[in-house]
Amino acid sequence: MKHTNNTHPKIGLTLLFCVAMIGVFISSSLPVQSQPTESTGGTADAITYLPLVQNRVDGSLGIPIFGLQMYGTTSDSSKYHSYLLESDASWLRVEISWATAEPTQESPPVYNWTSIDNGLAAARADMGGLNIVATINRAPSWAVVEEETGPVKPDNLEDFANFMGALVERYDGDGTDDAPGSPVVLYWEMYNEPDSNTDKSDPDFLPPVSWGDYGEEYAYMLEEIYPAVKAANPAAQVVFGGIAYDFLKSNGGKFVDSFLTDVLDEGGGDYFDVMNFHSYPAFYPRWTTNQGSGLLQKANAIRNVLVSYGLDKPMIVTETGWHDNNASGPIIPGSQQIQARYVVELFTQGMAADLDIVIWWLLYDIGGSYPYDAGLVTNADTPVEKLAFQVYQDVVGELSTTHFERTLSNTETGNSLMEVHQFNDNVLERTLYVAWLNRVDTTATSSLRIPASSANVKNSITGNEFMVSDGNDGVIDGHITVTVGADPLFIEVEK
Incomplete structure (x- = not known):
């Protein structure tokens, strides 16, 4: 669904976005444009489109x-x-x-x-x-x-x-x-x-x-x-x-x-x-x-x-x-x-x-x-x-x-050419890592260890998905190991 924000702007104040059906409020520090839409009665009513999220709310988005x-x-x-x-x-x-x-x-x-x-x-x-x-x-x-x-x-x-x-x-x-x-x-x-x-x-x-x-x-x-x-x-x-x-x-x-x-x-x-x-x-x-x-x-x-x-x-x-x-x-x-x-x-x-x-x-x-x-x-x-x-x-x-949340250090990635950024997702209740190996046209690969019992890994370019579990690398130690190359990966760990 399209993410369109149509509330009245208040500069310097938190902006509220409301969907009454699901009681979701989304706020932002950015000014947001207000858009009128024609109702059947010919009056201008404000309408806001948001992701359909049931019982999962992050009011700081x-x-x-x-x-x-x-x-x-x-x-x-x-x-x-x-x-x-x-x-x-x-x-x-x-x-x-x-x-x-x-x-x-x-x-x-x-x-x-x-x-x-x-x-x-x-x-x-x-x-x-x-x-x-x-x-x-x-x-x-x-x-x-x-x-x-x-x-x-x-x-x-x-x-x-x-x-x-x-x-x-x-x-x-x-x-x-x-x-x-x-x-x-x-x-x-x-x-x-x-x-x-x-x-x-x-x-x-x-x-x-x-x-x-x-x-x-x-x-x-x-x-x-x-x-x-x-x-x-x-x-x-x-x-x-x-x-x-x-x-x-x-x-x-x-x-x-x-x-x-x-x-x-x-x-x-x-x-x-x-x-x-x-x-x-x-x-x-x-x-x-x-x-x-x-x-x-x-x-x-x-x-x-x-x-x-x-x-x-x-x-x-x-x-x-x-x-x-x-x-x-x-x-x-x-x-x-x-x-x-x-x-x-x-x-x-x-x-x-x-x-x-x-x-x-x-x-x-x-x-x-x-x-x-x-x-x-x-x-x-x-x-x-x-x-x-x-x-x-x-x-x-x-x-x-x-x-x-943060960018992983070279010590954590084990490779100065590997770039890994960690995100927190309160809506989908997950931690998301986005990982790739530089340069963008490299043919090399490198291993990344992340603290997790399991993760869903998706190749952002091919769309291929697979599960990785602790122990897949032969050692059960509270970490998973993922092979990272030039195609950025979405690594999703449930909270």
Whole structure:
């Protein structure tokens, strides 16, 4: 059953989710959108969908972290809409454009909402009621320093704030100046990879706006729009643009090493609610020596930067993923199996890193000149589900009822390349271990000993399940032994 949360947001307070039939209450520290649905009497009633759980309750569970990226319309007119709903994702990231809404400067401003309403349609109850992260990613040419790629001009920051206020008001669900269906969007991401510094001689790398060398200006932009967002909806969350924080200029790349600290040095930390970054396994050598994806270690490094500035912010990832084709470039080739393995590993690490949202980039293959088929489904006229799509659904089912407990040490695993994360599940009354051997394409195996009398083991990629009992290794000692390889395993121990 789809996990959709449709309660009214209260920032900083526990959120309650109620299903009267079974008396289940679920709470979260995250703001959650409110979605009206049409009843037979024509009134708007709130409806919440939760897993059907009888007599097993964990009131501390929040919104599952699992998200996907789409472009363009997210309504049921999209050929990908049914796959979005079938994925069981709770979150959707969508790019929207200020330039499209306000192509010309007028006084008072005139906004064309059509494109944005189409892009954010999946927030509507009748279109899925997903929690959306909306990425503001393009500014009008009249408002930027340099056409296409420059930051917003200081004289036009007020125009930007006015636009943001009108946008957030349109998606606050209060019945005043609302988008059709009164959908609610709470998470507003201020640009995609703003740490980029575009080399205009490289036509393959032209982000919509480059703030990389303008960290001070980015901080001023946040300071200008933050009050406007909060005035429109106090529960709205201003999200730092997802920084690449890899492929840095100091190493011949495109992203400015000091962008984050440049913003924080100018006091920008007071004007965003949620920290955000991107993480792709191609860059794992910068973050980890265990040959894993690096997402967990990168999250910890960025969190440490925030702490050094006295900041304690929720953190999310708005892009991570892998491809299934053998496009040249990354140090690890793609295949359906490798892509599916990364689905398990990246979301597991996201939970281990205490991230509130993790977005897989993206739901479908983007096609065109882009060489990497990173979607969970193809972009055919009738899209085809990949192995990774099925594994995504399974990961949602396995982890949505759990809390991360700890990562096992090398001493416990007996192998520095083995990664094992332990989860507690009060709903299904089990302890769940997710275990794999790095690198993602390794052919090696290694033995893992876990204290248990028995366990059900499921291969997350093949779906094969088998029981392991104490004594299967020839010794009855209160432990089971499981052979771990590149395919992540779900090891379930009853409490």
